[in-house]
Amino acid sequence: MRKTKVIGIAFIMIGLIMILHHYISVGRIADIRDIANHEFFEVIFLTAGGTLLVSSCKGRRSETE
Numbered sequence: 001m002r003k004t005k006v007i008g009i010a011f012i013m014i015g016l017i018m019i020l021h022h023y024i025s026v027g028r029i030a031d032i033r034d035i036a037n038h039e040f041f042e043v044i045f046l047t048a049g050g051t052l053l054v055s056s057c058k059g060r061r062s063e064t065e
Contacts (some may be wrong), residue, residue: 006057011049019040 022038023029030039 002056004052008049008052008056011052013047013049013050015042015045018045 018038019029019042022031022042
């Protein structure tokens with residue numbers, strides 16, 4: 001696996017673990033009063049991971065063509 005793909009998967013896993021932690025500790029997946037703490041970082045990690053995965057797949061496709 002390429003390094004970019006591994007980092008993307010790691011970021012997505014961190015985001016999902018943060019969502020699980022927030023659900024276990026608060027009892028809700030999203031809390032509007034806590035938007036500056038957990039939800040902000042969850043979204044950042046999920047978005048960065050998804051972007052890295054898409055870019056690594058797209059870059060790999062263009063290399064083979």
